[in-house]
Amino acid sequence: MGTDHMGRLEKxxxxxxxxxxxxxxxxxxxxxxxxxxxxxxxxxxxxxxETVDLIKEAGGSAxxxxxxxxxxxxIAAALSTIEQAHGRLDVLVNNAGITQREDFRHITDExxxxxxxxxxxxxxxxxxxxxxxxxxxxxxxxxNISSIMEGVHVRQLSAYSTxxxxxxxxxxxxAVEYAAFNVRVNYICPGYAATAMTERILRNEAVRQxxxxxxxxxxxAAPEDIAKAALFLASDEASFITGEGLxxxxxxxxxx
Ligand SMILES: NC(=O)c1ccc[n+]([C@@H]2O[C@H](COP(=O)([O-])OP(=O)(O)OC[C@H]3O[C@@H](n4cnc5c(N)ncnc54)[C@H](O)[C@@H]3O)[C@@H](O)[C@H]2O)c1
Numbered sequence: 001m002g003t004d005h006m007g008r009l010e011k012x013x014x015x016x017x018x019x020x021x022x023x024x025x026x027x028x029x030x031x032x033x034x035x036x037x038x039x040x041x042x043x044x045x046x047x048x049x050e051t052v053d054l055i056k057e058a059g060g061s062a063x064x065x066x067x068x069x070x071x072x073x074x075i076a077a078a079l080s081t082i083e084q085a086h087g088r089l090d091v092l093v094n095n096a097g098i099t100q101r102e103d104f105r106h107i108t109d110e111x112x113x114x115x116x117x118x119x120x121x122x123x124x125x126x127x128x129x130x131x132x133x134x135x136x137x138x139x140x141x142x143x144n145i146s147s148i149m150e151g152v153h154v155r156q157l158s159a160y161s162t163x164x165x166x167x168x169x170x171x172x173x174x175a176v177e178y179a180a181f182n183v184r185v186n187y188i189c190p191g192y193a194a195t196a197m198t199e200r201i202l203r204n205e206a207v208r209q210x211x212x213x214x215x216x217x218x219x220x221a222a223p224e225d226i227a228k229a230a231l232f233l234a235s236d237e238a239s240f241i242t243g244e245g246l247x248x249x250x251x252x253x254x255x256x
Contacts, residue, residue, distance in 0.1 A: 002228065005058045005164070006033060006034050007034060007035040008016060008030060008034040008035070008231060008235045009031055009034040009036035009090075009091070009231070009234060009235060010034070010035035010036075010126060011035065011037075012031075012035070012036045012037070012086060012090035012091055012234070013036065013037050013039070013082065013086045013089050013090050013091070013135075013137070014028075014031045014034075014036045014038050014039065014089075014090060014091040014092075014093065014169050014234070015039040015041060015065075015078065015082060015089055015091070015092050015093070015126075015130075015212065016028050016031070016035070016038060016039070016040055016041065016093040016095055016249065017041050017067060017069050017093065017095050017096035017122065017126070018040070018041075018042055018069075018095040018096030018097060019038075019040035019042050019046030019048055019051045020039055020042035020044045020046075020048040020050065020141075021042075021044075021049055021195060021196045021224050022095065022097040022178070022193070022195030022196055022197060022223055023095055023190065023193070023195065023226045023227070024040075024042070024144060025047075025050075025051045025054070025223065026224050026226060026227040027093055027223075027226065027227045027230045027231075028040045028051050028052075028055055028062065029051070029054055029055060029060075029096060029227065030057035030224070030227035030230070030231050031057065031060075031227075031230075031231070031234070032044075032058060032059075032060025032061065032062055033059075033060060034231060034235075035060075036060075036090075036091065036234075037061045037062065037063070037086070038040035038052075038055055038060065038062040038063070038077070038145055039062070039063050039065050039081075039082055040052050040055070040063070040064055040065065041064070041066070041067035041078060042066075042096070043066070043067065043069070043096075045066055048055075048064050048065075048066075049064050051064075051225045052064045053238075057182075063081075063085075065077075065078045068123075069094075069096045069118060069121070069122030069126070070117045070118060070121075070122060072125070075122075075125055075129060076213050079129060079130055079133060080128075082127050082133060083120075083133055084134075086161065087136055088133055088134075088135075088136035088137040088140075089129030089134050089136075089137060089140060089187045090134075090139075090140050090141070090197050090234075091131035091135040091141050091142075091143065091234045092126060092127065092130055092134065092140070092141075092142045092143070093142075093143045093145070093182075093230060093234075094122065094123035094126055094127070094142070094143070094144045094145065094167075095096065095142075095145045096118060097118060097119045097163075097197070098114070098115060098118050098119065098197075099115075099146060099157070099160050099197055100114075100115050100155065100159055100160060101201075102155075102156055102158075102159070103155075103156055104156075104158040104159075107158070107159055110161055111159065111206040112189060114161075115160060115161075115163055116163055119163035119164070119167070119223075120154060120163045120166050120170070121159070123144050123167060124169060127142055127144075127170075127174055127185070128178055129176070130142075130174075131183070133136065134178075134181065134183045135181045135182070136216050137183075137223060138182075138229065139183075139184075139236070139239060140182070140183040140188070140212060141183065141184045141186070141233060141238070142171070142174065142178070142179060142183065142184070143188065143190075143230050143234060144167050144170070144185070144186075144187040144227070145167070145187070145188055145190070145226075146153055146167040146171070146187045146188065146189045146245065147160070147161075147164040147189055147190060148170050148189050148190070148191050148249050148252060148253045149161045149164050150164040150168045150189060150245075151165070151189070151233070151253060152174040152253050153154065154187065160204070161230050164189075167187055168187055168189075168245055170224040171185050171186060171187040171245070172185075172243045175242040175243030179236055179242060184233075184238070184239070184241065184242035185242055185243060186233045186241060186242060186243070186244045186245070186246065187244075187245045187246070188229050188230060188233070188245070188246050188247075188248060189245050189246065189247040189248065189249065189253075190221050190225075190248050190249065191215065191220070191221050191247075191248065191249025191250055191252045191253070192211050192215075192220050192224060192249075192252070193220050193221035193222065193225075193226065194220050195223060199227070202220075207238075213250060214255065215249070215250040215251065215252045215255075216250060216251030216252070216255055217250030217251055218250070219250060220250075221248055221249065221250065224254070225248050226249055229246050229248045232246075233246065241246045246248075251254065
């Protein structure tokens with residue numbers, strides 16, 4: 001075991017979607033460091049394998065799963081693999097997501113359905129179909145990745161914002177029903193972070209600087225900031241927290 005192993009998720013079984021990049025990778029690495037067995041999943045097998053290799057290099061334990069969150073058969077296969085290996089799931093992180101920039105009046109039905117399927121419907125399906133495994137754990141937790149865009153809005157992100165607001169509503173609704181199964185459901189609202197998702201817009205120096213200036217703490221989120229928030233919500237330290245959104249944005253959304 002690596003020297004930075006800290007054990008706040010000791011013996012927990014975790015499934016993370018979109019694990020090949022950005023927040024998903026950072027969450028997997030943090031969970032691995034904290035003693036969880038991480039099922040890292042993505043539709044991109046190469047980047048997902050890199051995440052698994054990084055976890056193992058740091059002394060953690062992980063299994064790669066091919067999981068396109070839009071494919072019902074992939075979801076069924078992933079849950080079945082976890083069931084056969086461990087019979088339970090302690091932490092589910094619905095992180096996989098895409099963005100789109102489009103004027104609302106030009107959004108096509110195809111664009112709309114694609115972003116809803118990946119950013120919203122997938123979290124519904126995994127949370128619904130994963131219940132049996134989550135119930136088998138002794139106090140499980142679902143963490144959904146929303147965004148500050150669930151509550152503040154900018155041009156050309158209407159479809160994205162819709163999915164993120166819906167993720168907040170979905171999380172709170174499921175929290176009410178899943179409390180009976182001892183499953184907590186929370187969501188994280190990250191601010192801007194430099195990941196593959198934001199690469200194109202942050203290449204514009206004026207935009208980049210403008211966003212930093214508008215953030216009271218004067219920087220972007222690091223993927224590790226989101227991973228630490230996920231760690232807290234996944235851990236037993238958050239055992240009385242459910243239906244809650246944790247904003248991790250350096251104060252951006254509260255400043256006029
Ligand atoms: N980067 C930001 O500034 C930011 C801010 C707020 C919220 N978020 C949210 O955080 C989450 C992660 O974003 P990121 O910045 O790490 O993005 P990213 O583009 O770096 O990583 C997203 C990952 O999801 C995977 N993915 C996409 N579609 C998939 C599918 N159908 N099935 C399985 N995997 C799929 C990709 O292959 C990729 O590995 C997303 O839900 C995003 O909306 C990001």
